[in-house]
Amino acid sequence: MKKTLSFFLFMLAAITIQAQVQAxxxxxxxxxxxxxxxxxxxxxxxxxxxxxxxxxxxxxxxxxxxxxxxxxxxxxxxxxxxxxxxxxxxxxxxxxxxxxxxxxxxxxxxxxxxxxxxxxxxxxxxxxxxxxxxxxxxxxxxxxxxxxxxxxxxxxxxxxxxxxxxxxxxxxxVPTDAKTMKSIEAALNGPTARDYYAAADYYYTSGKDLEQALEWINKATEDNATFWMLRKKSLIEAKLGKKKDAIKTAKASLKAAKAAGNDDYVKMNEDSLKEWGAK
Known part of the structure:
Protein backbone atom coordinates (compact mmCIF):
# COMPACT_ATOMS: atom_id res chain seq x y z
CA MET A 1 0.00 0.00 0.00
CA LYS A 2 2.86 2.36 0.94
CA LYS A 3 4.64 1.61 -2.38
CA THR A 4 1.41 2.23 -4.32
CA LEU A 5 0.90 5.57 -2.56
CA SER A 6 4.52 6.61 -3.23
CA PHE A 7 4.19 5.72 -6.92
CA PHE A 8 0.94 7.70 -7.16
CA LEU A 9 2.58 10.77 -5.58
CA PHE A 10 5.57 10.44 -7.92
CA MET A 11 3.33 10.32 -10.99
CA LEU A 12 1.29 13.29 -9.75
CA ALA A 13 4.47 15.31 -9.27
CA ALA A 14 5.67 14.35 -12.75
CA ILE A 15 2.36 15.43 -14.31
CA THR A 16 2.49 18.74 -12.40
CA ILE A 17 6.04 19.43 -13.63
CA GLN A 18 5.03 18.57 -17.19
CA ALA A 19 2.05 20.94 -17.02
CA GLN A 20 4.39 23.79 -16.10
CA VAL A 21 6.73 23.34 -19.06
CA GLN A 22 6.63 26.25 -21.48
CA ALA A 23 7.98 25.91 -25.01
CA VAL A 174 -12.31 52.84 -46.36
CA PRO A 175 -15.05 55.51 -45.97
CA THR A 176 -12.78 58.31 -44.76
CA ASP A 177 -14.31 61.08 -46.85
CA ALA A 178 -17.89 60.24 -45.82
CA LYS A 179 -16.95 60.05 -42.13
CA THR A 180 -14.93 63.25 -42.25
CA MET A 181 -17.62 65.20 -44.08
CA LYS A 182 -20.20 64.00 -41.56
CA SER A 183 -17.89 65.04 -38.73
CA ILE A 184 -17.31 68.45 -40.32
CA GLU A 185 -21.03 69.06 -40.79
CA ALA A 186 -21.75 68.08 -37.17
CA ALA A 187 -18.89 70.13 -35.76
CA LEU A 188 -19.73 73.24 -37.76
CA ASN A 189 -23.13 73.44 -36.07
CA GLY A 190 -21.19 74.76 -33.10
CA PRO A 191 -17.58 74.95 -34.25
CA THR A 192 -14.50 75.96 -32.34
CA ALA A 193 -11.32 77.36 -33.87
CA ARG A 194 -9.88 73.83 -33.90
CA ASP A 195 -12.97 72.55 -35.74
CA TYR A 196 -12.57 75.24 -38.41
CA TYR A 197 -8.87 74.43 -38.64
CA ALA A 198 -9.52 70.67 -38.99
CA ALA A 199 -12.11 71.29 -41.72
CA ALA A 200 -9.77 73.65 -43.59
CA ASP A 201 -6.86 71.24 -43.26
CA TYR A 202 -8.92 68.35 -44.65
CA TYR A 203 -10.09 70.41 -47.62
CA TYR A 204 -6.51 71.52 -48.29
CA THR A 205 -4.93 68.05 -48.10
CA SER A 206 -7.78 66.42 -50.05
CA GLY A 207 -7.75 68.94 -52.89
CA LYS A 208 -11.31 70.11 -52.23
CA ASP A 209 -12.68 73.67 -52.48
CA LEU A 210 -9.75 75.89 -51.42
CA GLU A 211 -11.90 79.03 -51.21
CA GLN A 212 -14.01 77.22 -48.62
CA ALA A 213 -10.81 76.09 -46.87
CA LEU A 214 -9.63 79.71 -46.75
CA GLU A 215 -12.95 80.86 -45.30
CA TRP A 216 -12.67 78.27 -42.53
CA ILE A 217 -9.00 78.96 -41.76
CA ASN A 218 -9.81 82.69 -41.52
CA LYS A 219 -12.44 81.88 -38.90
CA ALA A 220 -9.96 79.61 -37.10
CA THR A 221 -7.36 82.38 -36.89
CA GLU A 222 -9.48 85.48 -36.33
CA ASP A 223 -9.36 85.46 -32.52
CA ASN A 224 -6.39 83.46 -31.24
CA ALA A 225 -4.11 82.55 -34.14
CA THR A 226 -1.45 79.97 -33.34
CA PHE A 227 1.73 79.56 -35.40
CA TRP A 228 0.60 76.19 -36.76
CA MET A 229 -2.82 77.54 -37.81
CA LEU A 230 -1.16 80.52 -39.48
CA ARG A 231 1.22 78.15 -41.25
CA LYS A 232 -1.72 76.25 -42.76
CA LYS A 233 -3.41 79.51 -43.74
CA SER A 234 -0.29 80.62 -45.61
CA LEU A 235 -0.18 77.34 -47.54
CA ILE A 236 -3.83 77.66 -48.54
CA GLU A 237 -3.30 81.25 -49.66
CA ALA A 238 -0.22 80.26 -51.66
CA LYS A 239 -2.07 77.44 -53.38
CA LEU A 240 -4.82 79.88 -54.32
CA GLY A 241 -2.20 82.15 -55.91
CA LYS A 242 -2.50 84.79 -53.19
CA LYS A 243 1.29 85.12 -52.74
CA LYS A 244 1.29 88.52 -51.00
CA ASP A 245 -1.24 87.30 -48.45
CA ALA A 246 0.69 84.02 -48.03
CA ILE A 247 3.94 85.91 -47.35
CA LYS A 248 2.28 88.15 -44.80
CA THR A 249 0.71 85.18 -43.01
CA ALA A 250 3.94 83.14 -43.12
CA LYS A 251 5.82 86.05 -41.51
CA ALA A 252 3.23 86.11 -38.71
CA SER A 253 3.57 82.34 -38.30
CA LEU A 254 7.37 82.64 -38.24
CA LYS A 255 7.26 85.30 -35.53
CA ALA A 256 4.87 83.21 -33.42
CA ALA A 257 6.93 80.04 -33.95
CA LYS A 258 10.09 81.83 -32.80
CA ALA A 259 8.27 83.06 -29.71
CA ALA A 260 7.09 79.52 -28.99
CA GLY A 261 10.56 78.09 -29.58
CA ASN A 262 9.36 75.72 -32.30
CA ASP A 263 12.35 75.27 -34.60
CA ASP A 264 10.50 73.01 -37.04
CA TYR A 265 7.91 75.66 -37.87
CA VAL A 266 10.58 78.34 -37.95
CA LYS A 267 12.42 76.42 -40.67
CA MET A 268 9.25 75.54 -42.63
CA ASN A 269 8.17 79.18 -42.68
CA GLU A 270 11.64 80.41 -43.64
CA ASP A 271 11.79 77.86 -46.47
CA SER A 272 8.35 78.92 -47.76
CA LEU A 273 9.17 82.62 -47.57
CA LYS A 274 12.32 82.01 -49.59
CA GLU A 275 10.36 79.94 -52.12
CA TRP A 276 7.70 82.65 -52.46
CA GLY A 277 10.30 85.41 -52.98
CA ALA A 278 9.67 87.29 -49.74
CA LYS A 279 11.79 90.34 -48.97
Missing part, protein backbone atom coordinates in the same frame (compact mmCIF):
# COMPACT_ATOMS: atom_id res chain seq x y z
CA UNK A 24 7.83 28.12 -28.11
CA UNK A 25 5.16 27.40 -30.68
CA UNK A 26 6.36 26.31 -34.15
CA UNK A 27 3.92 28.86 -35.67
CA UNK A 28 3.81 31.75 -33.18
CA UNK A 29 0.81 34.02 -32.82
CA UNK A 30 0.94 37.59 -34.17
CA UNK A 31 -1.37 40.59 -34.09
CA UNK A 32 -1.24 43.78 -36.11
CA UNK A 33 -3.30 46.91 -35.61
CA UNK A 34 -3.51 49.64 -38.21
CA UNK A 35 -5.55 52.80 -38.67
CA UNK A 36 -6.40 53.51 -42.31
CA UNK A 37 -7.94 56.96 -42.60
CA UNK A 38 -10.45 56.79 -39.76
CA UNK A 39 -10.98 53.02 -39.89
CA UNK A 40 -9.38 50.59 -37.44
CA UNK A 41 -8.09 47.34 -38.92
CA UNK A 42 -6.73 44.44 -36.85
CA UNK A 43 -5.34 41.10 -38.00
CA UNK A 44 -4.57 38.06 -35.82
CA UNK A 45 -2.79 35.06 -37.28
CA UNK A 46 -0.19 32.35 -36.72
CA UNK A 47 3.12 32.44 -38.59
CA UNK A 48 4.46 29.15 -39.98
CA UNK A 49 8.02 29.04 -41.35
CA UNK A 50 9.51 27.35 -44.41
CA UNK A 51 12.09 25.21 -42.56
CA UNK A 52 13.57 23.97 -45.81
CA UNK A 53 10.20 23.03 -47.30
CA UNK A 54 8.79 24.03 -50.69
CA UNK A 55 5.63 26.01 -49.94
CA UNK A 56 3.31 27.02 -52.76
CA UNK A 57 2.42 24.18 -55.08
CA UNK A 58 3.72 21.64 -52.53
CA UNK A 59 3.09 22.16 -48.80
CA UNK A 60 0.29 24.56 -49.78
CA UNK A 61 -1.26 23.08 -52.97
CA UNK A 62 -2.51 25.25 -55.79
CA UNK A 63 -6.25 25.44 -56.50
CA UNK A 64 -7.32 24.11 -53.09
CA UNK A 65 -8.70 26.02 -50.10
CA UNK A 66 -6.04 26.99 -47.56
CA UNK A 67 -6.47 28.17 -43.99
CA UNK A 68 -4.12 31.12 -44.79
CA UNK A 69 -1.69 30.62 -41.96
CA UNK A 70 -1.57 28.01 -39.20
CA UNK A 71 -3.43 26.93 -36.06
CA UNK A 72 -6.60 28.93 -35.37
CA UNK A 73 -8.24 31.02 -38.05
CA UNK A 74 -6.45 34.01 -39.47
CA UNK A 75 -8.96 36.76 -38.68
CA UNK A 76 -9.36 40.36 -39.77
CA UNK A 77 -11.58 43.05 -38.21
CA UNK A 78 -12.79 46.32 -39.73
CA UNK A 79 -14.42 49.08 -37.65
CA UNK A 80 -16.30 50.37 -40.73
CA UNK A 81 -17.74 48.96 -43.93
CA UNK A 82 -14.93 48.65 -46.47
CA UNK A 83 -14.89 48.23 -50.23
CA UNK A 84 -12.89 45.53 -52.02
CA UNK A 85 -12.89 45.40 -55.81
CA UNK A 86 -16.14 47.40 -55.92
CA UNK A 87 -17.95 45.17 -53.42
CA UNK A 88 -18.92 46.20 -49.88
CA UNK A 89 -17.67 44.13 -46.95
CA UNK A 90 -19.69 45.08 -43.85
CA UNK A 91 -17.79 46.07 -40.74
CA UNK A 92 -17.02 43.17 -38.43
CA UNK A 93 -14.64 40.24 -37.99
CA UNK A 94 -13.93 37.57 -40.60
CA UNK A 95 -11.79 34.49 -41.06
CA UNK A 96 -9.57 34.77 -44.12
CA UNK A 97 -9.43 31.70 -46.35
CA UNK A 98 -7.73 31.52 -49.71
CA UNK A 99 -7.30 29.43 -52.83
CA UNK A 100 -3.69 29.90 -53.96
CA UNK A 101 -2.98 29.88 -57.69
CA UNK A 102 0.11 30.37 -59.80
CA UNK A 103 -1.05 33.72 -61.21
CA UNK A 104 -3.73 34.89 -58.76
CA UNK A 105 -5.38 33.88 -55.51
CA UNK A 106 -8.98 33.87 -54.42
CA UNK A 107 -9.36 35.53 -51.00
CA UNK A 108 -12.50 34.69 -49.02
CA UNK A 109 -13.92 36.50 -45.99
CA UNK A 110 -15.85 33.97 -43.90
CA UNK A 111 -18.25 35.07 -41.15
CA UNK A 112 -17.63 32.12 -38.83
CA UNK A 113 -14.26 32.65 -37.16
CA UNK A 114 -13.97 29.88 -34.54
CA UNK A 115 -12.81 27.04 -36.79
CA UNK A 116 -9.42 25.43 -36.28
CA UNK A 117 -8.21 25.70 -39.85
CA UNK A 118 -10.78 25.05 -42.59
CA UNK A 119 -14.44 24.44 -41.67
CA UNK A 120 -15.40 20.76 -41.58
CA UNK A 121 -18.28 21.62 -43.89
CA UNK A 122 -18.00 24.71 -46.09
CA UNK A 123 -21.11 26.92 -45.89
CA UNK A 124 -21.52 29.46 -48.70
CA UNK A 125 -24.01 31.34 -46.54
CA UNK A 126 -21.07 32.23 -44.29
CA UNK A 127 -19.10 33.72 -47.18
CA UNK A 128 -19.34 37.51 -46.88
CA UNK A 129 -17.13 38.39 -49.86
CA UNK A 130 -14.67 36.81 -52.26
CA UNK A 131 -12.07 38.65 -54.33
CA UNK A 132 -9.07 38.02 -56.55
CA UNK A 133 -5.60 38.97 -55.31
CA UNK A 134 -2.51 39.77 -57.33
CA UNK A 135 0.55 37.49 -57.18
CA UNK A 136 4.04 38.99 -57.40
CA UNK A 137 7.34 37.11 -57.24
CA UNK A 138 10.05 38.45 -54.93
CA UNK A 139 13.78 38.40 -55.72
CA UNK A 140 14.40 36.88 -52.27
CA UNK A 141 12.54 34.51 -49.95
CA UNK A 142 10.51 35.26 -46.83
CA UNK A 143 11.18 32.47 -44.33
CA UNK A 144 8.14 33.12 -42.14
CA UNK A 145 4.57 33.77 -43.30
CA UNK A 146 4.02 37.52 -42.90
CA UNK A 147 1.03 39.83 -43.26
CA UNK A 148 1.61 43.55 -43.85
CA UNK A 149 -0.82 46.44 -44.35
CA UNK A 150 0.94 49.19 -46.29
CA UNK A 151 0.63 51.80 -49.06
CA UNK A 152 -1.47 53.73 -46.56
CA UNK A 153 -3.64 56.52 -47.93
CA UNK A 154 -6.50 58.49 -46.43
CA UNK A 155 -9.03 56.28 -48.18
CA UNK A 156 -7.27 52.97 -48.89
CA UNK A 157 -4.47 50.53 -48.09
CA UNK A 158 -2.97 47.34 -49.48
CA UNK A 159 -3.17 44.02 -47.66
CA UNK A 160 -0.09 41.87 -48.39
CA UNK A 161 0.74 38.25 -47.55
CA UNK A 162 4.39 37.26 -48.01
CA UNK A 163 5.89 33.77 -47.86
CA UNK A 164 8.58 31.90 -49.74
CA UNK A 165 9.18 34.01 -52.89
CA UNK A 166 5.56 35.16 -53.25
CA UNK A 167 3.63 38.33 -52.36
CA UNK A 168 -0.17 38.22 -52.58
CA UNK A 169 -1.90 41.62 -52.50
CA UNK A 170 -5.31 43.23 -52.65
CA UNK A 171 -6.50 46.80 -52.04
CA UNK A 172 -9.30 47.76 -49.68
CA UNK A 173 -10.98 51.15 -49.48
Missing amino acids: PQPSPHAKIWQTVGLTEVTVEYSRPSMRGRDIFGDLVPFDKKWRTGANENTIISFSDDVTIDGETLPKGTYAIYSVPGKNSWEIMFYKKTDNWGLPQAWDNAQLALSTKAQVTKMPMTMETFTIVIDELKNDSAVFNMLWEDTVVSFTFE
Whole structure:
Protein backbone atom coordinates (compact mmCIF):
# COMPACT_ATOMS: atom_id res chain seq x y z
CA MET A 1 0.00 0.00 0.00
CA LYS A 2 2.86 2.36 0.94
CA LYS A 3 4.64 1.61 -2.38
CA THR A 4 1.41 2.23 -4.32
CA LEU A 5 0.90 5.57 -2.56
CA SER A 6 4.52 6.61 -3.23
CA PHE A 7 4.19 5.72 -6.92
CA PHE A 8 0.94 7.70 -7.16
CA LEU A 9 2.58 10.77 -5.58
CA PHE A 10 5.57 10.44 -7.92
CA MET A 11 3.33 10.32 -10.99
CA LEU A 12 1.29 13.29 -9.75
CA ALA A 13 4.47 15.31 -9.27
CA ALA A 14 5.67 14.35 -12.75
CA ILE A 15 2.36 15.43 -14.31
CA THR A 16 2.49 18.74 -12.40
CA ILE A 17 6.04 19.43 -13.63
CA GLN A 18 5.03 18.57 -17.19
CA ALA A 19 2.05 20.94 -17.02
CA GLN A 20 4.39 23.79 -16.10
CA VAL A 21 6.73 23.34 -19.06
CA GLN A 22 6.63 26.25 -21.48
CA ALA A 23 7.98 25.91 -25.01
CA PRO A 24 7.83 28.12 -28.11
CA GLN A 25 5.16 27.40 -30.68
CA PRO A 26 6.36 26.31 -34.15
CA SER A 27 3.92 28.86 -35.67
CA PRO A 28 3.81 31.75 -33.18
CA HIS A 29 0.81 34.02 -32.82
CA ALA A 30 0.94 37.59 -34.17
CA LYS A 31 -1.37 40.59 -34.09
CA ILE A 32 -1.24 43.78 -36.11
CA TRP A 33 -3.30 46.91 -35.61
CA GLN A 34 -3.51 49.64 -38.21
CA THR A 35 -5.55 52.80 -38.67
CA VAL A 36 -6.40 53.51 -42.31
CA GLY A 37 -7.94 56.96 -42.60
CA LEU A 38 -10.45 56.79 -39.76
CA THR A 39 -10.98 53.02 -39.89
CA GLU A 40 -9.38 50.59 -37.44
CA VAL A 41 -8.09 47.34 -38.92
CA THR A 42 -6.73 44.44 -36.85
CA VAL A 43 -5.34 41.10 -38.00
CA GLU A 44 -4.57 38.06 -35.82
CA TYR A 45 -2.79 35.06 -37.28
CA SER A 46 -0.19 32.35 -36.72
CA ARG A 47 3.12 32.44 -38.59
CA PRO A 48 4.46 29.15 -39.98
CA SER A 49 8.02 29.04 -41.35
CA MET A 50 9.51 27.35 -44.41
CA ARG A 51 12.09 25.21 -42.56
CA GLY A 52 13.57 23.97 -45.81
CA ARG A 53 10.20 23.03 -47.30
CA ASP A 54 8.79 24.03 -50.69
CA ILE A 55 5.63 26.01 -49.94
CA PHE A 56 3.31 27.02 -52.76
CA GLY A 57 2.42 24.18 -55.08
CA ASP A 58 3.72 21.64 -52.53
CA LEU A 59 3.09 22.16 -48.80
CA VAL A 60 0.29 24.56 -49.78
CA PRO A 61 -1.26 23.08 -52.97
CA PHE A 62 -2.51 25.25 -55.79
CA ASP A 63 -6.25 25.44 -56.50
CA LYS A 64 -7.32 24.11 -53.09
CA LYS A 65 -8.70 26.02 -50.10
CA TRP A 66 -6.04 26.99 -47.56
CA ARG A 67 -6.47 28.17 -43.99
CA THR A 68 -4.12 31.12 -44.79
CA GLY A 69 -1.69 30.62 -41.96
CA ALA A 70 -1.57 28.01 -39.20
CA ASN A 71 -3.43 26.93 -36.06
CA GLU A 72 -6.60 28.93 -35.37
CA ASN A 73 -8.24 31.02 -38.05
CA THR A 74 -6.45 34.01 -39.47
CA ILE A 75 -8.96 36.76 -38.68
CA ILE A 76 -9.36 40.36 -39.77
CA SER A 77 -11.58 43.05 -38.21
CA PHE A 78 -12.79 46.32 -39.73
CA SER A 79 -14.42 49.08 -37.65
CA ASP A 80 -16.30 50.37 -40.73
CA ASP A 81 -17.74 48.96 -43.93
CA VAL A 82 -14.93 48.65 -46.47
CA THR A 83 -14.89 48.23 -50.23
CA ILE A 84 -12.89 45.53 -52.02
CA ASP A 85 -12.89 45.40 -55.81
CA GLY A 86 -16.14 47.40 -55.92
CA GLU A 87 -17.95 45.17 -53.42
CA THR A 88 -18.92 46.20 -49.88
CA LEU A 89 -17.67 44.13 -46.95
CA PRO A 90 -19.69 45.08 -43.85
CA LYS A 91 -17.79 46.07 -40.74
CA GLY A 92 -17.02 43.17 -38.43
CA THR A 93 -14.64 40.24 -37.99
CA TYR A 94 -13.93 37.57 -40.60
CA ALA A 95 -11.79 34.49 -41.06
CA ILE A 96 -9.57 34.77 -44.12
CA TYR A 97 -9.43 31.70 -46.35
CA SER A 98 -7.73 31.52 -49.71
CA VAL A 99 -7.30 29.43 -52.83
CA PRO A 100 -3.69 29.90 -53.96
CA GLY A 101 -2.98 29.88 -57.69
CA LYS A 102 0.11 30.37 -59.80
CA ASN A 103 -1.05 33.72 -61.21
CA SER A 104 -3.73 34.89 -58.76
CA TRP A 105 -5.38 33.88 -55.51
CA GLU A 106 -8.98 33.87 -54.42
CA ILE A 107 -9.36 35.53 -51.00
CA MET A 108 -12.50 34.69 -49.02
CA PHE A 109 -13.92 36.50 -45.99
CA TYR A 110 -15.85 33.97 -43.90
CA LYS A 111 -18.25 35.07 -41.15
CA LYS A 112 -17.63 32.12 -38.83
CA THR A 113 -14.26 32.65 -37.16
CA ASP A 114 -13.97 29.88 -34.54
CA ASN A 115 -12.81 27.04 -36.79
CA TRP A 116 -9.42 25.43 -36.28
CA GLY A 117 -8.21 25.70 -39.85
CA LEU A 118 -10.78 25.05 -42.59
CA PRO A 119 -14.44 24.44 -41.67
CA GLN A 120 -15.40 20.76 -41.58
CA ALA A 121 -18.28 21.62 -43.89
CA TRP A 122 -18.00 24.71 -46.09
CA ASP A 123 -21.11 26.92 -45.89
CA ASN A 124 -21.52 29.46 -48.70
CA ALA A 125 -24.01 31.34 -46.54
CA GLN A 126 -21.07 32.23 -44.29
CA LEU A 127 -19.10 33.72 -47.18
CA ALA A 128 -19.34 37.51 -46.88
CA LEU A 129 -17.13 38.39 -49.86
CA SER A 130 -14.67 36.81 -52.26
CA THR A 131 -12.07 38.65 -54.33
CA LYS A 132 -9.07 38.02 -56.55
CA ALA A 133 -5.60 38.97 -55.31
CA GLN A 134 -2.51 39.77 -57.33
CA VAL A 135 0.55 37.49 -57.18
CA THR A 136 4.04 38.99 -57.40
CA LYS A 137 7.34 37.11 -57.24
CA MET A 138 10.05 38.45 -54.93
CA PRO A 139 13.78 38.40 -55.72
CA MET A 140 14.40 36.88 -52.27
CA THR A 141 12.54 34.51 -49.95
CA MET A 142 10.51 35.26 -46.83
CA GLU A 143 11.18 32.47 -44.33
CA THR A 144 8.14 33.12 -42.14
CA PHE A 145 4.57 33.77 -43.30
CA THR A 146 4.02 37.52 -42.90
CA ILE A 147 1.03 39.83 -43.26
CA VAL A 148 1.61 43.55 -43.85
CA ILE A 149 -0.82 46.44 -44.35
CA ASP A 150 0.94 49.19 -46.29
CA GLU A 151 0.63 51.80 -49.06
CA LEU A 152 -1.47 53.73 -46.56
CA LYS A 153 -3.64 56.52 -47.93
CA ASN A 154 -6.50 58.49 -46.43
CA ASP A 155 -9.03 56.28 -48.18
CA SER A 156 -7.27 52.97 -48.89
CA ALA A 157 -4.47 50.53 -48.09
CA VAL A 158 -2.97 47.34 -49.48
CA PHE A 159 -3.17 44.02 -47.66
CA ASN A 160 -0.09 41.87 -48.39
CA MET A 161 0.74 38.25 -47.55
CA LEU A 162 4.39 37.26 -48.01
CA TRP A 163 5.89 33.77 -47.86
CA GLU A 164 8.58 31.90 -49.74
CA ASP A 165 9.18 34.01 -52.89
CA THR A 166 5.56 35.16 -53.25
CA VAL A 167 3.63 38.33 -52.36
CA VAL A 168 -0.17 38.22 -52.58
CA SER A 169 -1.90 41.62 -52.50
CA PHE A 170 -5.31 43.23 -52.65
CA THR A 171 -6.50 46.80 -52.04
CA PHE A 172 -9.30 47.76 -49.68
CA GLU A 173 -10.98 51.15 -49.48
CA VAL A 174 -12.31 52.84 -46.36
CA PRO A 175 -15.05 55.51 -45.97
CA THR A 176 -12.78 58.31 -44.76
CA ASP A 177 -14.31 61.08 -46.85
CA ALA A 178 -17.89 60.24 -45.82
CA LYS A 179 -16.95 60.05 -42.13
CA THR A 180 -14.93 63.25 -42.25
CA MET A 181 -17.62 65.20 -44.08
CA LYS A 182 -20.20 64.00 -41.56
CA SER A 183 -17.89 65.04 -38.73
CA ILE A 184 -17.31 68.45 -40.32
CA GLU A 185 -21.03 69.06 -40.79
CA ALA A 186 -21.75 68.08 -37.17
CA ALA A 187 -18.89 70.13 -35.76
CA LEU A 188 -19.73 73.24 -37.76
CA ASN A 189 -23.13 73.44 -36.07
CA GLY A 190 -21.19 74.76 -33.10
CA PRO A 191 -17.58 74.95 -34.25
CA THR A 192 -14.50 75.96 -32.34
CA ALA A 193 -11.32 77.36 -33.87
CA ARG A 194 -9.88 73.83 -33.90
CA ASP A 195 -12.97 72.55 -35.74
CA TYR A 196 -12.57 75.24 -38.41
CA TYR A 197 -8.87 74.43 -38.64
CA ALA A 198 -9.52 70.67 -38.99
CA ALA A 199 -12.11 71.29 -41.72
CA ALA A 200 -9.77 73.65 -43.59
CA ASP A 201 -6.86 71.24 -43.26
CA TYR A 202 -8.92 68.35 -44.65
CA TYR A 203 -10.09 70.41 -47.62
CA TYR A 204 -6.51 71.52 -48.29
CA THR A 205 -4.93 68.05 -48.10
CA SER A 206 -7.78 66.42 -50.05
CA GLY A 207 -7.75 68.94 -52.89
CA LYS A 208 -11.31 70.11 -52.23
CA ASP A 209 -12.68 73.67 -52.48
CA LEU A 210 -9.75 75.89 -51.42
CA GLU A 211 -11.90 79.03 -51.21
CA GLN A 212 -14.01 77.22 -48.62
CA ALA A 213 -10.81 76.09 -46.87
CA LEU A 214 -9.63 79.71 -46.75
CA GLU A 215 -12.95 80.86 -45.30
CA TRP A 216 -12.67 78.27 -42.53
CA ILE A 217 -9.00 78.96 -41.76
CA ASN A 218 -9.81 82.69 -41.52
CA LYS A 219 -12.44 81.88 -38.90
CA ALA A 220 -9.96 79.61 -37.10
CA THR A 221 -7.36 82.38 -36.89
CA GLU A 222 -9.48 85.48 -36.33
CA ASP A 223 -9.36 85.46 -32.52
CA ASN A 224 -6.39 83.46 -31.24
CA ALA A 225 -4.11 82.55 -34.14
CA THR A 226 -1.45 79.97 -33.34
CA PHE A 227 1.73 79.56 -35.40
CA TRP A 228 0.60 76.19 -36.76
CA MET A 229 -2.82 77.54 -37.81
CA LEU A 230 -1.16 80.52 -39.48
CA ARG A 231 1.22 78.15 -41.25
CA LYS A 232 -1.72 76.25 -42.76
CA LYS A 233 -3.41 79.51 -43.74
CA SER A 234 -0.29 80.62 -45.61
CA LEU A 235 -0.18 77.34 -47.54
CA ILE A 236 -3.83 77.66 -48.54
CA GLU A 237 -3.30 81.25 -49.66
CA ALA A 238 -0.22 80.26 -51.66
CA LYS A 239 -2.07 77.44 -53.38
CA LEU A 240 -4.82 79.88 -54.32
CA GLY A 241 -2.20 82.15 -55.91
CA LYS A 242 -2.50 84.79 -53.19
CA LYS A 243 1.29 85.12 -52.74
CA LYS A 244 1.29 88.52 -51.00
CA ASP A 245 -1.24 87.30 -48.45
CA ALA A 246 0.69 84.02 -48.03
CA ILE A 247 3.94 85.91 -47.35
CA LYS A 248 2.28 88.15 -44.80
CA THR A 249 0.71 85.18 -43.01
CA ALA A 250 3.94 83.14 -43.12
CA LYS A 251 5.82 86.05 -41.51
CA ALA A 252 3.23 86.11 -38.71
CA SER A 253 3.57 82.34 -38.30
CA LEU A 254 7.37 82.64 -38.24
CA LYS A 255 7.26 85.30 -35.53
CA ALA A 256 4.87 83.21 -33.42
CA ALA A 257 6.93 80.04 -33.95
CA LYS A 258 10.09 81.83 -32.80
CA ALA A 259 8.27 83.06 -29.71
CA ALA A 260 7.09 79.52 -28.99
CA GLY A 261 10.56 78.09 -29.58
CA ASN A 262 9.36 75.72 -32.30
CA ASP A 263 12.35 75.27 -34.60
CA ASP A 264 10.50 73.01 -37.04
CA TYR A 265 7.91 75.66 -37.87
CA VAL A 266 10.58 78.34 -37.95
CA LYS A 267 12.42 76.42 -40.67
CA MET A 268 9.25 75.54 -42.63
CA ASN A 269 8.17 79.18 -42.68
CA GLU A 270 11.64 80.41 -43.64
CA ASP A 271 11.79 77.86 -46.47
CA SER A 272 8.35 78.92 -47.76
CA LEU A 273 9.17 82.62 -47.57
CA LYS A 274 12.32 82.01 -49.59
CA GLU A 275 10.36 79.94 -52.12
CA TRP A 276 7.70 82.65 -52.46
CA GLY A 277 10.30 85.41 -52.98
CA ALA A 278 9.67 87.29 -49.74
CA LYS A 279 11.79 90.34 -48.97
